[in-house]
Amino acid sequence: MAKKILLALSTPLVVAATPFSTTACWTKSALDNLDALEDFLFPPDEEIDENKIRQSLYNLKKRKYIKYIYSKDKTEIRFELTKKGKEIAQGYQIDDLRIPKKQKWDGKWRFIVFDIPEKQKYRRDVLRGRLETLGFFRIQQSVYLFPYPCEKELDLLCEYFEIRRYVLIFTGDINRDFGVKRHFEKLGFSLRIK
Numbered sequence: 504m505a506k507k508i509l510l511a512l513s514t515p516l517v518v519a520a521t522p523f524s525t526t527a528c529w530t531k532s533a534l535d536n537l538d539a540l541e542d543f544l545f546p547p548d549e550e551i552d553e554n555k556i557r558q559s560l561y562n563l564k565k566r567k568y569i570k571y572i573y574s575k576d577k578t579e580i581r582f583e584l585t586k587k588g589k590e591i592a593q594g595y596q597i598d599d600l601r602i603p604k605k606q607k608w609d610g611k612w613r614f615i616v617f618d619i620p621e622k623q624k625y626r627r628d629v630l631r632g633r634l635e636t637l638g639f640f641r642i643q644q645s646v647y648l649f650p651y652p653c654e655k656e657l658d659l660l661c662e663y664f665e666i667r668r669y670v671l672i673f674t675g676d677i678n679r680d681f682g683v684k685r686h687f688e689k690l691g692f693s694l695r696i697k
């Protein structure tokens with residue numbers, strides 16, 4: 504539940520109700536106008552446990568991941584991520600990162616080339632691992648290939664690991680296959696050209 508709350512709080516949330524009321528079902532009614540967020544926090548088949556949410560919010564505040572901001576009349580409370588909370592939420596986004604598979608391929612390859620200094624070896628190794636987990640094809644130690652647009656996802660990775668200036672992403676063609684298409688077809692990617 505704490506992970507869901509941190510990810511949801513990446514978008515500011517205002518709760519118009521008496522905070523932590525034991526009688527009001529504020530957890531559900533406060534989110535009625537935020538359908539997407541509501542479905543994320545409270546899937547239709549999942550029962551809402553107010554105590555569990557209250558405990559998660561308390562623990563997040565205790566760990567200094569979130570802060571409460573009350574309105575002057577104390578009828579509204581806004582939960583906001585702290586700097587520490589933003590780092591944790593971003594880590595969750597990295598863990599859950601996926602690149603959507605497209606139905607049709609534009610015939611272009613996305614090249615990811617990096618030259619990360621030896622003193623940042625850990626970050627370089629983590630980037631390699633994440634690229635391989637995401638299904639990228641390794642051509643050389645620091646050159647990877649992907650068939651679909653992935654700039655946003657790679658931007659998130661580079662920002663998180665603070666390696667943006669060492670990573671280059673560009674689009675192009677290849678003149679030899681290297682087993683690339685077979686690699687992506689095994690992973691379930693459709694490489695039919697539009």
